[in-house]
Amino acid sequence: MSEEIKEVRKRKRKRKRKEEEEEGGSVYAEKAPDFGALASLYPSFHPFVKLCPHPSIDWSDFNATRELTRVLLHHRHSLNWWIPDGHLCPTVTNRSNYIHWLHHLLSSNFISNHPNLSLRGFDIGTGASCIYPLLAASLHGWSFVGSDVTDVAIEWAQRNVDSNPHISQLIEIRKVQANADASCVGLQHSLNALFTTDNNTYHGPPILVGVVQDDENFDFCMCNPPFFQSLEEAGLNPKTSCGGTSHEMVCPGGERAFITRIIQDSTQLKDRFRWFTSMVGKKSNLKHLISKLWEVGVTIVKTTEFVQGRTHRWGLAWSFLTPMHKSSISLPDKKNTSFMLQGLQRQHGAINVLEAVKSHFSLHGLSCTLNTSSFTVDVTASKDDCDSIPSNELPIIYKAVVCQPTTETSNGSSLNLPHERLCFRISVFQQIPGTLLVKGSLQDTNSPLSGTFSVIFRKLEEVLRDKFCTKSV
Numbered sequence: 001m002s003e004e005i006k007e008v009r010k011r012k013r014k015r016k017r018k019e020e021e022e023e024g025g026s027v028y029a030e031k032a033p034d035f036g037a038l039a040s041l042y043p044s045f046h047p048f049v050k051l052c053p054h055p056s057i058d059w060s061d062f063n064a065t066r067e068l069t070r071v072l073l074h075h076r077h078s079l080n081w082w083i084p085d086g087h088l089c090p091t092v093t094n095r096s097n098y099i100h101w102l103h104h105l106l107s108s109n110f111i112s113n114h115p116n117l118s119l120r121g122f123d124i125g126t127g128a129s130c131i132y133p134l135l136a137a138s139l140h141g142w143s144f145v146g147s148d149v150t151d152v153a154i155e156w157a158q159r160n161v162d163s164n165p166h167i168s169q170l171i172e173i174r175k176v177q178a179n180a181d182a183s184c185v186g187l188q189h190s191l192n193a194l195f196t197t198d199n200n201t202y203h204g205p206p207i208l209v210g211v212v213q214d215d216e217n218f219d220f221c222m223c224n225p226p227f228f229q230s231l232e233e234a235g236l237n238p239k240t241s242c243g244g245t246s247h248e249m250v251c252p253g254g255e256r257a258f259i260t261r262i263i264q265d266s267t268q269l270k271d272r273f274r275w276f277t278s279m280v281g282k283k284s285n286l287k288h289l290i291s292k293l294w295e296v297g298v299t300i301v302k303t304t305e306f307v308q309g310r311t312h313r314w315g316l317a318w319s320f321l322t323p324m325h326k327s328s329i330s331l332p333d334k335k336n337t338s339f340m341l342q343g344l345q346r347q348h349g350a351i352n353v354l355e356a357v358k359s360h361f362s363l364h365g366l367s368c369t370l371n372t373s374s375f376t377v378d379v380t381a382s383k384d385d386c387d388s389i390p391s392n393e394l395p396i397i398y399k400a401v402v403c404q405p406t407t408e409t410s411n412g413s414s415l416n417l418p419h420e421r422l423c424f425r426i427s428v429f430q431q432i433p434g435t436l437l438v439k440g441s442l443q444d445t446n447s448p449l450s451g452t453f454s455v456i457f458r459k460l461e462e463v464l465r466d467k468f469c470t471k472s473v
C-alpha cells in the first residue's frame, strides 16, 4: 500500500473519530499525561522520565509504568495505590475510558432509568490494582463488589481499598472460590452444552453465577478479562511492560471463552443486573460475541471503541430490560445527532438504508440528493414541505421541542413551521457487520428550525428501525 493511501486512510480515521467524539463519545480517548509536569511534581517519578527530545518514559520498564500509574492516580484522582512486582499494571487513561463510557451508558435512557442516584457495580477480576472500583468510586461515588480468584489479587486489592479511607466503605473485595457452588454445577453443564460450539469453552472458576449472592442486585457489571489463550500469545508485545501474571493474562479459550461464560451467566442473572458489560481486546471477537448475545435473547446491545495511543479496545454492553427507543437520539439544538441501527439482517447494508432515507423524505415531497460515494443524503425542506408532513406522523415528541414556536392549523392536520428552509445531511457509516451509525447534521445550527430537525430525525429513526431491525434495540 502506498504511503499516500496510508496517509489518506489515517486522516479519514482521525476525522471519523473526531466526528464521533463530537457526537457524545462513541470513541473514548483520555488526554495523554504530561510527563514533564508530573516529573517536576513527583521527584520519585523524575528518574523514569527522559526529557529529550520530548518528555517520555520507557514503556518496556515495569517500574516506570507502575510509577506513572501511581503518580497519575494520586495527581488526577487523589488515590493512594501500589501493586507488587510483576502484577498487571493498569494504564490509568485506558481504564478511565471504560469508566467514562459506563457513566454515559448508565446516565442515558437506552433502558429505563434507575431512580437511585448511587449506583452499584460488580467488577469481575478486579486484580491486585482494584483499578476500576477505585477510579469509579472516586469519580462518581459508585459502590462496588470487586471479585478475583487469586490470593495475591485479593490481598492487594484490599490493601488498595484500605489505603483510601475516603472511599473504602464503597468497595467490597470478594474471593471467588475455585470450586463452584455444587447446586450450580449440573445447570452449568447443561448450559455449557448449549453454548459450546468449539473446544474453547470456559472451564475455570465461577464468574458471576455462584459469586453473586441471592439477595444482590447491581446496576452493572464490568470486566477486563484475561485476553489471551496462552502465555506466548500474551508476551507478543515487547514494546510495553505492564507486567501481568499468567492468572491475570491467560485463560483457556482466551477472552472469547471468558466473555461467553459471562453471557451465559447473564441469562441466569438477567433480572439482577441492569447492564452487563465487558472490555473486548480483539475486534474479531466482538462480532462473534454480539451474535451470541442476540441468540440468547438480549433486548439491547451497545458497543464502543476505546483508543489510547496505539491501543484499541472495545466495550460491549447488553441488557435484558425493555429498551426505550425514543430516547436514543440526542435532543434539539445540536448540529449533529445520531443513532445506531443494530441487528441488521445480512442482506441490508448502508446503501439500502440510504435508499430508504431518500424514499422516506421524497415521499413527503422533500428535495433529496443521494450520494453513493460519500454515503450521504442531502435534504432540503421548505416551509411547504414541512407543512405537508401530517402532524399525526410527528408524534408527541414535537411538544418536547421547547425552542420552537409552533402552531397547529385550524384542522390540526399539519404543522405550521417558521418561514425558513431546513437543510441537513444524513450520513450512514458501517460500524461492524450488522450495525450502522446514522448521523444527521444540520447545516445551520442557529436556524430557528433546529428543533424541527430533531423531530424529523427522530421520525426517521422510527421508520428505519421498523424497516431494518429484526430485534428491538
Ligand SMILES: C[S@@+](CC[C@H](N)C(=O)[O-])C[C@H]1O[C@@H](n2cnc3c(N)ncnc32)[C@H](O)[C@@H]1O
Binding pocket: 088, 089, 090, 095, 124, 125, 126, 127, 128, 129, 130, 131, 132, 147, 148, 149, 150, 153, 176, 204, 205, 206, 207, 224, 225, 226, 227, 247, 248, 249
Ligand atoms: C486482565 S486482569 C484485569 C485486572 C484489572 N481489572 C485491570 O483491569 O487491570 C484479569 C483478572 O481476572 C481475574 N480472574 C480470572 N478468572 C476469574 C474469575 N473466574 N473470577 C474473577 N476473577 C477472575 C484474574 O486473576 C485477573 O486479576
